[in-house]
Amino acid sequence: MSIDDAVTAVPVRQRGGGGPAPSVAAAWTDYLAAARQLDGVRRGAATAAAAQSHAVETARTELTGVRARLASQHARLRDLGVPAISLVPTPPEVTEAARSMGGGPAAVLTGLRAAQGWVAGADAALAARGPRRPAGWPPRLRNLLVYGPLALVVPVVQLLVFLAAGPGPASVAAxxxxxPMPAVAFAAGWVGVGRLFPPGADGRWDRTPRLGLLTCLVPAVVTAAGLMLALLTG
Structure with a gap:
């Protein structure tokens, strides 16, 4: 039974018995007023808790997005030559940010939405600088610039020797x-990636070893199979 049902039902039962005494009626009125106030507080607390929970979930989602975009911008700014120390907030900035977040989930959500605007502005400014250099490309694409040429050196030399000498001892030696040269090309590419490109945000190089192995192995296998067939039929 709700508070409003109690307000209606109890006085009716009391009137059936001849009516309550004035002191009892006054006590009942005070009780109902307190019960109504308590019910209002309970409903308000439930609403506030639901709103806070929603704000927390929204803040978590937006925080994930902001972190991902900041990581991308960090890598690109490092590629453009910005010192790493310049990309780390100073202690006063951290203190001010922590103070502004003291208002609870709603304040955090407001701060995150402001950060989204700043990130969008930074993206626009970086886009205005034109395409990124290879060091800022995705790891697979940029590593192909290293593994690819190394993987083609030996097959090209083998083909040139075969075309120049024809089927014979020189082609067999080539x-x-x-x-074994695909392994050498892969090792050279592994070293080259570390020398030519900066490490990621975690301080490690993404050398994409599987892609490197396939890139170095496929041209060698295809060339070897073609030369073998030409030698056998020549």
Missing amino acids: LLVGL
């Missing part, structure tokens, strides 16, 4: 020498 074929045999080229068999």
